[in-house]
Amino acid sequence: MEKSDLSHHILSRYNDDLERVRTNVLQMGGLVEEQLKLAVEALVEGDSRLGEQVARGDVKVNAMEVAIDDDCSRILATRSPAASDLRLIVAVIKTITDLERIGDEAEKIGYIGSRLAAVERPADRYRELKHLGRIVGDMVHEALDAFARLDAEGAVAIAKKDRLVDEEYEAIQRQCITFMMEDPRTIRRALDVLWVARALERIGDHAKNVCEYVVYMVYGKDIRHLSLEDVEKHVQSKSQKAAPEGH
Amino acid sequence: MKLPSSMSSVGWQAAGRLSIAVGLALLVGLILRRVALVLAIVLGIYLVIQIWNLLRIERWLTHRRIESPPDINGPWGEVIAIIDRIYRRKNYHRAQVTGLLREFRRLTTAMPEGAILLGPEHEILWFNGRAAGWLHLHRKRDVGIRIENLVRHPAFVEYLKHGRPVEGVIVYEPADGGRYLSFTLVRTGGSERQLLVVRDVSREMRVESIRKDFVANASHELRSPLTVISGYLDALADDASLDPAWGAPVLEMRRQTERMSSIINDLLELSKLESGERRHIERPIDIAGLLSLLRREAMSLERRPRNVNTQIDSEEWLLGAETEIHSIVSNLLTNAVKYTPSEGEVTLRWWTDDEGGHISVRDTGVGIAAEHIPRLTERFYRVDSGRSREMGGSGLGLAIVKHALQRHEATLTIESTPGKGSTFTCHFPQHRVVSREGVEAGVARLHAVD
Numbered sequence: 001m002e003k004s005d006l007s008h009h010i011l012s013r014y015n016d017d018l019e020r021v022r023t024n025v026l027q028m029g030g031l032v033e034e035q036l037k038l039a040v041e042a043l044v045e046g047d048s049r050l051g052e053q054v055a056r057g058d059v060k061v062n063a064m065e066v067a068i069d070d071d072c073s074r075i076l077a078t079r080s081p082a083a084s085d086l087r088l089i090v091a092v093i094k095t096i097t098d099l100e101r102i103g104d105e106a107e108k109i110g111y112i113g114s115r116l117a118a119v120e121r122p123a124d125r126y127r128e129l130k131h132l133g134r135i136v137g138d139m140v141h142e143a144l145d146a147f148a149r150l151d152a153e154g155a156v157a158i159a160k161k162d163r164l165v166d167e168e169y170e171a172i173q174r175q176c177i178t179f180m181m182e183d184p185r186t187i188r189r190a191l192d193v194l195w196v197a198r199a200l201e202r203i204g205d206h207a208k209n210v211c212e213y214v215v216y217m218v219y220g221k222d223i224r225h226l227s228l229e230d231v232e233k234h235v236q237s238k239s240q241k242a243a244p245e246g247h
Numbered sequence: 248m249k250l251p252s253s254m255s256s257v258g259w260q261a262a263g264r265l266s267i268a269v270g271l272a273l274l275v276g277l278i279l280r281r282v283a284l285v286l287a288i289v290l291g292i293y294l295v296i297q298i299w300n301l302l303r304i305e306r307w308l309t310h311r312r313i314e315s316p317p318d319i320n321g322p323w324g325e326v327i328a329i330i331d332r333i334y335r336r337k338n339y340h341r342a343q344v345t346g347l348l349r350e351f352r353r354l355t356t357a358m359p360e361g362a363i364l365l366g367p368e369h370e371i372l373w374f375n376g377r378a379a380g381w382l383h384l385h386r387k388r389d390v391g392i393r394i395e396n397l398v399r400h401p402a403f404v405e406y407l408k409h410g411r412p413v414e415g416v417i418v419y420e421p422a423d424g425g426r427y428l429s430f431t432l433v434r435t436g437g438s439e440r441q442l443l444v445v446r447d448v449s450r451e452m453r454v455e456s457i458r459k460d461f462v463a464n465a466s467h468e469l470r471s472p473l474t475v476i477s478g479y480l481d482a483l484a485d486d487a488s489l490d491p492a493w494g495a496p497v498l499e500m501r502r503q504t505e506r507m508s509s510i511i512n513d514l515l516e517l518s519k520l521e522s523g524e525r526r527h528i529e530r531p532i533d534i535a536g537l538l539s540l541l542r543r544e545a546m547s548l549e550r551r552p553r554n555v556n557t558q559i560d561s562e563e564w565l566l567g568a569e570t571e572i573h574s575i576v577s578n579l580l581t582n583a584v585k586y587t588p589s590e591g592e593v594t595l596r597w598w599t600d601d602e603g604g605h606i607s608v609r610d611t612g613v614g615i616a617a618e619h620i621p622r623l624t625e626r627f628y629r630v631d632s633g634r635s636r637e638m639g640g641s642g643l644g645l646a647i648v649k650h651a652l653q654r655h656e657a658t659l660t661i662e663s664t665p666g667k668g669s670t671f672t673c674h675f676p677q678h679r680v681v682s683r684e685g686v687e688a689g690v691a692r693l694h695a696v697d
Contacts, residue, residue: 019368023396030399037419148396149388 014079018088021071022148025092025099028064029144032099035061035106036140036203040133043113043196044126051117054110061103065096084217091217095147098206098213102140105199105206112192119189128175129196132168135161136200139207146211152218152235155211159231165204172197261322268293361428361445369393369407369441378445381420381428394443403430417448427452463518466511473511477504506641513643516574517626520650531564531681532572534606538595541573541580545593552587552610555580560598566679571651578644579608579671587612591668604680607672614665623661624649648673655679 035054042051072089075081081089139161146155176190176197215223215235223231272289276282303317304327311334316327355362361378363371370393374384382398389397395404398418406416417429426449433442480501483489489497538557545555565572576595583593591611598605615623619630627642652659656676663669 019393023393026396026399027401027404030395030404031401033399034401144399145383145397148392151388 017071017075017079018081018085021068021075021092022088024064024068024071025095026144026148028061028068028096028099029140029147031061031064032102032106033137033140033144035103035110036133036137039106039109039113040130040137040200042110043116044130044133046113046117046121048114048117051110051112051114055107055114057110058103058107061100065100068092068096084220087217087220091213094213095210098209102203102206105203108199109196112196116189116192122186122189126193128168128172129193129200132165132172132197132200135165135168136203136207139165139204140210143207143210143214146214147217150214150218152215155214156232156235159208159211162204162208165201169197169201258322264321265293363394363443363445365394365441365443367439369395371397372440378443381426381445381447398430406430407432417452425449459518459521462514466514466518470508470511470515473504473508477501477508480504510641510643513641513647517643517647517650520571520647520654529566529568531566532569534565534572534597534604535559535562537573537576538597538606541576542595544577545580545584548584550589551584552589552591552593552612554592555584556592556594558594558596560596561604562683563599563604563680564683565604565675566681567655567675568651571654575648575651575673576606576608578648579673582644583608583610583612583669583671586610587668599680601677602674603677604675605672606675607670609668609670611668614667614669615661615663616665617663620661620663624659 035057038050038057039054041047042054072093075089079085139158142158143155145151146158173194176194180187180190212223215221215231219235221234223234268289269286272286273282276285279285300317300319300323303319304323307314307317307327308330316331318324319327356376358375358377361381362375363378363384364373366372371384371390373390374386378384379386384397395407400418402416403418417427420426420428426447429446429448431444431446433444480497483493483497484501535557538559542555542557545551580593580595587593587610593611594607594609596605596607596609615630619628622628623630624645626646629642649659652673656679658674660672660674661669662672
């Protein structure tokens with residue numbers, strides 16, 4: 001039902017504009033995903049040049065954010081969109097902010113990764129960070145998939161994963177504190193590891209935000225600051241209502 | 248066709264019957280002296296029978312899937328038989344086409360490669376089971392969505408937009424433990440639709456990375472013992488107390504260790520080119536300056552052709568990695584100098600046109616026979632093994648050129664006439680050519696960021 005709302009300006013340039021904005025957001029997302037993947041790889045493999053490259057690559061993400069922002073302002077000013085089109089534009093403006101922040105966090109991880117490459121590596125070769133990085137990377141990937149498919153139910157399922165990320169973050173934090181108490185010489189490295197874990201945890205939050213915008217875009221309901229259970233109930237009731245009308 | 252003739256015969260039959268009935272009615276009417284009444288009754292009965300048959304046929308036609316054709320004699324029966332035949336034929340064809348489609352769908356699902364049919368805006372129109380499994384596509388959900396919204400790798404998006412590189416692009420999909428997928432776009436002539444072929448190349452990538460690692464590690468490991476050997480050989484050559492009979496062997500050993508270390512250096516450079524895809528810093532390069540620098544170097548060699556010329560036909564600069572462009576031209580120039588006799592000439596040329604920038608190295612040397620040209624850029628490929636070993640080449644120069652060019656989306660063409668000379672030309676794409684003013688205005692930096 002909502003999907004057809006987004007595609008009923010058939011053959012109009014307006015529709016082209018909206019589609020292009022959507023595609024651009026997803027391409028920015030693809031870039032951010034790649035940055036995140038390379039940043040974690042640089043850290044885990046101890047590749048300082050790759051880390052620096054990620055840190056430099058953030059410029060591209062920022063440039064895309066500015067370009068998409070411009071497009072959105074132009075559409076708002078010239079087309080005055082309404083209903084689901086307006087929700088799309090609002091969701092896009094918010095999504096690119098979060099994507100840009102994810103890019104910033106990836107930049108930070110790349111930077112710390114290039115610094116950590118120079119110091120001695122722990123026995124576990126940052127296995128926990130790799131694990132957390134994978135969970136967070138999957139979250140970002142699936143959040144963008146939900147955005148592409150306008151899949152509100154999927155978005156809610158992904159937002160739930162954020163709890164898992166928080167748990168992993170807690171675990172890494174506890175582990176770092178133990179290391180620091182056992183051997184004060186590792187404090188510097190442990191602090192860096194904590195920074196990275198923190199950055200990954202923040203990326204998880206941003207991915208969750210993107211999921212919330214997907215729900216907003218599809219159902220027009222602002223689910224920020226609501227408990228996930230309430231949101232789930234809401235989405236389910238909406239999708240059941242929508243199903244018979246849709247066909 | 249049969250239809251009209253049988254219809255007309257049916258029509259005649261009906262007319263015949265009607266006239267017999269009318270004739271009988273007239274006869275009976277004349278006998279009973281009630282001609283009009285009898286005629287009206289007979290015609291009325293006739294009409295009722297016709298309408299009744301028509302209703303039965305209509306009923307059968309609307310429910311023909313479940314009901315067998317009504318059993319009516321005469322012309323209506325003929326009509327029913329004809330209609331029935333047409334339907335049977337249609338059903339037969341439909342069953343055949345459906346069977347074919349089902350077979351086709353089964354085959355595409357069993358195909359070892361994924362296939363996705365894209366519309367003009369890259370929207371997904373159809374895909375087979377393989378592609379669905381690898382990319383997590385869902386028939387109900389994902390048909391109509393643009394492919395780049397779901398496969399978002401920057402390299403893939405770039406490939407989709409520009410069709411470069413021609414042979415397709417490889418991306419890493421992290422889902423299900425991760426696999427490398429290669430995408431190739433097949434453009435069908437005339438149609439706006441495109442077929443995207445997806446292959447799982449994880450195995451190839453693994454083997455390839457083992458090979459690269461092996462070459463890189465082996466070269467590193469070989470280099471250090473070789474340094475020790477050549478160090479001792481240098482010392483031996485300078486040792487006055489050594490028996491003079493050892494002079495020639497030591498010299499030969501030094502020459503051979505030098506050759507070996509140049510091979511190892513080339514191998515290392517090649518493996519760096521292959522692996523270091525990301526560590527690639529590009530900036531505008533003054534090709535005219537580079538060529539004249541290399542010319543001066545070549546002219547200072549002991550064994551060289553009579554003349555090395557430069558011909559600069561363009562003021563433009565080239566966007567690229569400086570060390571790699573240097574290594575491309577220097578390798579080509581070294582080859583040209585090596586295979587050109589001392590009375591010959593070598594010309595370096597730089598020019599630009601609508602297609603992009605071109606660097607050529609032309610010599611008047613021995614030339615290469617046509618059958619060797621396609622294989623020249625293979626590692627260790629030698630046209631004449633005895634002679635090139637004597638010249639001291641590593642056999643890797645053109646392989647390095649090829650790899651460095653690939654990283655700049657450039658191509659190499661080789662023209663040669665045996666006995667007359669050869670021309671090696673590098674063709675760089677248009678977007679790498681930057682104007683001198685642009686470089687000075689700093690626009691090139693923006694270009695590099697973009």
